[in-house]
Amino acid sequence: MxxxxxxxxxxxxxxxxxxxxxxxxxxxxxxxxxxxxxxxxxxxxxxxxxxxxxxxxxxxxxxDGHLPPLMFSRHEIDALALGLDWVSRHTDAELKSAAQHALAKIQAVLPEHLTHTLEHQSLLVASRGEALFETHLPEIRQAIHTRNKITLRYTDLKEMTSTRTLWPVVLGYFDRVRLLCGWCELRQDFRNFRVDRIQEIVVSNELYPGTRYQLLKRWKDYQQARYPDYR
CATH class of the missing domain: 1.10.10.10 (Winged helix-like DNA-binding domain superfamily/Winged helix DNA-binding domain)
Structure with missing residues (x-):
């Protein structure tokens, strides 16, 4: 070296x-x-x-902003391509477009021999996810970033419908479920909601108190207390 x-x-x-x-x-x-x-x-x-x-x-x-960007290794390119391919197949149109733009930016700065590696990937992602996973996701992500409260009309697994005001903090992408996690004003505790069971969502102009990072830390501490093995 x-x-x-x-x-x-x-x-x-x-x-x-x-x-x-x-x-x-x-x-x-x-x-x-x-x-x-x-x-x-x-x-x-x-x-x-x-x-x-x-x-x-x-x-x-x-x-280190004045330094030129570091070149990616083959393993890093595999990881980036695999991750971006998953996003383009299993998320909504907004993130799919973002993944495609990110991939194009990466490709533009790679030398020719690594560009070939990116264009001819042998690591593949399963077929496109179900369309039901796309509903409400852009609004939820925006609310998470901007700290806006959201109001949900939600139907649980027992087919009971309720209205909740939530401080959104995390959006989890699982194989068969997209899970919205946040502070529920009704329960005064963190709660999880399956996105495909949200009937209606309204993003409020009202911001929840504190910063997004403070709420995220509270949620992580909550997870750690309930599940000691959580990372």
């Missing part, structure tokens, strides 16, 4: 960590000495890469 390759790998490892990572951890993953990690971090900092931290405390990448 050349020094340039090693520096790019180091930046990529730092990108993968949201919290400070020690030089020893970085050295173990790169197969180099801790001393070399220290030298490489200083080198990157001198080139303008914003890496915060120090020996013993760990390092955190704050910004």
């Amino acid at each position: 050349t020094k340039t390759q090693r520096l790019l790998e180091l930046v990529q490892l730092l990108r993968c960590h949201r919290y400070p990572v020690t030089a020893q951890q970085l050295a173990d993953q790169l197969g180099i000495s801790v001393r070399t990690v220290y030298r490489d971090i200083i080198c990157l900092q001198q080139q303008g890469v914003e890496i915060e931290g120090s020996a013993g405390l760990g390092y955190l990448l704050k910004s």
